[in-house]
Amino acid sequence: MDDRELIARVLAGEATAERALYDRHVDRVYRLAYRLAGDPDLARDFTQDTFIRAFDRLASYRGDAAFSTWLTAVATSVALNGLRKLKRFRERETDLEHGDKVASKRSSEPDLKERLSREIDRLPLGYRTVFVMHDVEGYTHEEIGTALGVETGTSKAQLSRARAKLREALADFAGEWKP
Amino acid sequence: MNDDEWDERLSKAARAYHQPPETPREEIWAGIRARRKRRSVLRPPQVIWWSVGVAALLIIGIGIGRLTVTHQPANPAPVVVARAPSRQGAAMAVAAIQHLSRAEALLTGFRAEGKTAGGDANFSASARDLLSTTRLLLDSPELTDPQMRSLLEDLELVLAQITQLSAEDGHEEVDLITEGLKQRGLLPRLRSAIPAGSAATSAQGEI
Numbered sequence: 001m002d003d004r005e006l007i008a009r010v011l012a013g014e015a016t017a018e019r020a021l022y023d024r025h026v027d028r029v030y031r032l033a034y035r036l037a038g039d040p041d042l043a044r045d046f047t048q049d050t051f052i053r054a055f056d057r058l059a060s061y062r063g064d065a066a067f068s069t070w071l072t073a074v075a076t077s078v079a080l081n082g083l084r085k086l087k088r089f090r091e092r093e094t095d096l097e098h099g100d101k102v103a104s105k106r107s108s109e110p111d112l113k114e115r116l117s118r119e120i121d122r123l124p125l126g127y128r129t130v131f132v133m134h135d136v137e138g139y140t141h142e143e144i145g146t147a148l149g150v151e152t153g154t155s156k157a158q159l160s161r162a163r164a165k166l167r168e169a170l171a172d173f174a175g176e177w178k179p
Numbered sequence: 180m181n182d183d184e185w186d187e188r189l190s191k192a193a194r195a196y197h198q199p200p201e202t203p204r205e206e207i208w209a210g211i212r213a214r215r216k217r218r219s220v221l222r223p224p225q226v227i228w229w230s231v232g233v234a235a236l237l238i239i240g241i242g243i244g245r246l247t248v249t250h251q252p253a254n255p256a257p258v259v260v261a262r263a264p265s266r267q268g269a270a271m272a273v274a275a276i277q278h279l280s281r282a283e284a285l286l287t288g289f290r291a292e293g294k295t296a297g298g299d300a301n302f303s304a305s306a307r308d309l310l311s312t313t314r315l316l317l318d319s320p321e322l323t324d325p326q327m328r329s330l331l332e333d334l335e336l337v338l339a340q341i342t343q344l345s346a347e348d349g350h351e352e353v354d355l356i357t358e359g360l361k362q363r364g365l366l367p368r369l370r371s372a373i374p375a376g377s378a379a380t381s382a383q384g385e386i
Contacts, residue, residue: 048207136196
């Protein structure tokens with residue numbers, strides 16, 4: 001049974017179809033939510049919000065794009081809004097930015113992956129989202145463009161800038177990466 | 180090492196970034212069910228929202244009526260509103276047109292301000308106000324036109340993004356929003372949904 005058929009059944013009120021649609025797509029949504037949030041509780045909340053919102057708005061899905069693409073757009077919207085709210089909350093509570101800057105000035109960073117993770121975290125949210133979707137999760141620029149509501153070229157440009165920032169931030173590791 | 184080699188190694192190393200664990204399917208599903216159930220219990224019946232909306236619109240209607248019929252004191256404005264045929268639909272359309280006009284003005288201003296818009300608290304406050312109304316309209320049972328629903332949903336998304344902008348956000352956040360505006364063709368769609376020379380009293384807009 002394809003997505004369209006499942007959606008029709010969900011709209012007709014079949015509870016089992018709702019669960020089947022959820023089962024089919026939840027891994028992809030959760031993976032993206034986790035990659036963006038980096039926290040199991042947040043990823044779970046974002047995934048729940050995504051499906052609640054998607055089921056609420058299912059009647060408005062017009063089928064112009066694949067359902068997974070539509071759902072990804074909902075998921076990225078939910079996750080980015082949630083992360084922005086969280087950033088504001090954390091900034092009010094503590095001066096995390098200051099803490100990050102101090103930490104990044106330490107001269108000895110033993111682990112490349114740890115350092116890379118920190119530098120990805122420090123990317124502006126827009127760059128980080130495109131970088132994670134493309135380089136980490138393997139979405140195409142077309143899928144990213146649809147999910148974020150931007151042109152494909154914008155997605156490419158954001159990725160290029162994100163990579164440039166990471167290259168610059170990790171320049172001192174260049175030696176370790178030589179083949 | 181050239182940039183391409185860098186990028187390839189970067190991309191490979193980044194796959195370990197926030198490595199997701201196995202999806203807690205049952206836990207998430209249980210949460211979805213519980214939240215939907217709770218919401219259905221807590222959410223006031225649609226008729227209450229609708230009553231609030233109608234009451235607010237009647238007040239607006241009275242105001243408009245008074246402005247337009249002050250030279251005819253024998254004809255009180257409330258009667259005009261009350262006698263209107265299909266007054267629920269007409270009132271809804273008036274509200275929608277007013278709302279879309281305000282949204283169009285805000286988004287035009289936001290786009291014009293460009294990169295400085297992110298730090299402007301006025302934009303956030305206005306967007307928050309419009310966001311509430313957008314959600315109220317989306318919840319309305321009178322909203323049957325799929326095009327209008329789609330327009331309001333896109334508007335909701337953009338307004339939500341604007342409300343969450345802060346002065347600390349970089350230009351790229353504003354760029355993403357304006358790019359999204361362009362991609363969705365939101366401003367032209369808003370303008371075409373607002374009848375030319377529209378007064379708030381016009382009852383077009385099939386909502």
